[in-house]
Amino acid sequence: MKEIIVAPSILSLDYANVSEQLQILKESKAEWLHFDVMDGHFVKNLTFGPDILKGFKKATKMFMDVHIMVEDPSFVAKLFIEAGADMLTFHLEAINGIEECIALCKWIRKQGVQAGVSVKPNTNIEELLPHLKEIDMILIMSVEPGFGGQSFMAHTLEKVQLLRKEIDRYGYDLKIEIDGGINDQTAPLAVQAGCDVLVAGSYIFKGDIEKNIDRLLLCQK
Numbered sequence: 001m002k003e004i005i006v007a008p009s010i011l012s013l014d015y016a017n018v019s020e021q022l023q024i025l026k027e028s029k030a031e032w033l034h035f036d037v038m039d040g041h042f043v044k045n046l047t048f049g050p051d052i053l054k055g056f057k058k059a060t061k062m063f064m065d066v067h068i069m070v071e072d073p074s075f076v077a078k079l080f081i082e083a084g085a086d087m088l089t090f091h092l093e094a095i096n097g098i099e100e101c102i103a104l105c106k107w108i109r110k111q112g113v114q115a116g117v118s119v120k121p122n123t124n125i126e127e128l129l130p131h132l133k134e135i136d137m138i139l140i141m142s143v144e145p146g147f148g149g150q151s152f153m154a155h156t157l158e159k160v161q162l163l164r165k166e167i168d169r170y171g172y173d174l175k176i177e178i179d180g181g182i183n184d185q186t187a188p189l190a191v192q193a194g195c196d197v198l199v200a201g202s203y204i205f206k207g208d209i210e211k212n213i214d215r216l217l218l219c220q221k
Contacts (some may be wrong), residue, residue: 006220
């Protein structure tokens with residue numbers, strides 16, 4: 001049985017009830033917390049700074065999965081690593097070429113943090129394939145980054161399938177994460193295509209949080 005990780009996105013938390021909802025997450029089967037960091041430039045939205053991550057780091061021992069959607073990933077990566085990120089994922093589109101991408105991955109790893117690379121729905125991943133051993137996770141965006149509540153783009157699963165074949169062929173220790181429009185209908189499609197980590201925000205936090213997480217985990221059976 002394939003073990004799936006659910007990473008609730010705190011972008012969708014009810015910030016009037018943070019303590020209550022965080023306690024539910026800690027008691028649930030979710031293993032990671034997902035932080036969507038947006039700078040208002042790379043994407044037209046503005047979210048969290050590193051102090052928010054520091055606060056969550058003090059409140060829970062859950063794995064801190066930080067996705068930075070920013071124009072200057074090298075600078076922002078440093079801030080969030082210092083704040084307690086366990087996985088730091090930046091966008092391929094924000095980097096000047098594959099060599100700079102891999103150099104940043106190597107630097108992140110040297111800080112004792114796992115390195116992830118994210119791609120937008122219409123970005124090709126072929127140039128990443130020769131370098132998978134330098135990356136801990138690839139995040140496939142199944143919506144355009146910037147806002148929650150968007151509909152799942154099924155064509156992004158083709159990239160998941162391609163990655164899965166390469167990872168299995170060469171035995172890479174690399175996770176595939178997917179983010180955008182994940183719910184109890186789309187999660188099984190993502191897992192079948194080869195995903196290891198499911199990010200979900202709107203679906204999890206609208207309703208019974210623990211039950212919604214359990215529903216996502218059902219697709220691993």
